[in-house]
Amino acid sequence: MIVIVFFEDSIHWVQHKKVEQANRKECTIANLDVSIKPVIEVIDLNPSPYQETDISMAPRVVGVGRGFVQEKDLRFASELAIELSAALGCTRSIAEELHWLPRQSYIGISDKIIKPDLYVAVGISGQIQHIIGVRDAKLIVAIDTYENAPIFHSADYGIIGDLYEILPALTAALRNNNIPVASMSPLR
Numbered sequence: 001m002i003v004i005v006f007f008e009d010s011i012h013w014v015q016h017k018k019v020e021q022a023n024r025k026e027c028t029i030a031n032l033d034v035s036i037k038p039v040i041e042v043i044d045l046n047p048s049p050y051q052e053t054d055i056s057m058a059p060r061v062v063g064v065g066r067g068f069v070q071e072k073d074l075r076f077a078s079e080l081a082i083e084l085s086a087a088l089g090c091t092r093s094i095a096e097e098l099h100w101l102p103r104q105s106y107i108g109i110s111d112k113i114i115k116p117d118l119y120v121a122v123g124i125s126g127q128i129q130h131i132i133g134v135r136d137a138k139l140i141v142a143i144d145t146y147e148n149a150p151i152f153h154s155a156d157y158g159i160i161g162d163l164y165e166i167l168p169a170l171t172a173a174l175r176n177n178n179i180p181v182a183s184m185s186p187l188r
Ligand SMILES: Cc1cc2nc3c(=O)[nH]c(=O)nc-3n(C[C@H](O)[C@H](O)[C@H](O)COP(=O)(O)OP(=O)(O)OC[C@H]3O[C@@H](n4cnc5c(N)ncnc54)[C@H](O)[C@@H]3O)c2cc1C
Pocket: 064, 065, 066, 067, 068, 090, 091, 092, 093, 094, 106, 107, 108, 109, 110, 111, 112, 122, 123, 124, 125, 126, 127, 128, 129, 130, 133, 143, 144, 145, 146, 149, 161, 162, 163, 164
């Protein structure tokens, strides 16, 4: 609690517990008509569209890379992350160059090393600086249009295709609990 203390020559704001130590003098209590000009004006409140979980602790992470054309398209990854109860991570390019996600979201040798049970890499080429941050994930699933993308060397399961088709289909299938059981062999 903050208490105003009136000294003879000045007025001080002090913490409540410090009042006893202050050099107090008798005074008259009066009602003050004070108008305080706010220093910060709140214009609008918008919740972050992305989960702000600590990705180092998250058991599942969906990682996004430059395969996304524009920032608002990250919602496709965010929707998948919600269905998987996963946190959203990214490559350095997404956080440091494009500033689409907060800096603490990027994974790799320069920042966070993660070890989730599941890592889904979407539109991420799989450069070594990124892979070092995710290679200890128990299961890596990669989605990329380029069949020779290095990410597939690190992935257990690879989906070669356009994220703009695959993510909505995958999210809808998870939402409807309708994942087709296919016979797939792990890549690694
Ligand atoms: C000293 C140094 C340290 C670095 N540290 C890190 C680090 O810690 N972490 C990190 O992440 N990076 C780091 N980098 C950067 C790293 O080298 C790569 O540049 C970066 O990881 C590449 O990001 P990206 O995969 O998002 O982009 P890109 O390499 O451009 O890959 C984009 C991928 O998206 C695919 N794609 C395109 N369109 C689609 C689509 N419609 N559907 C599906 N796929 C699509 C492409 O085929 C491509 O494979 C570092 C670099 C340096 C030099």
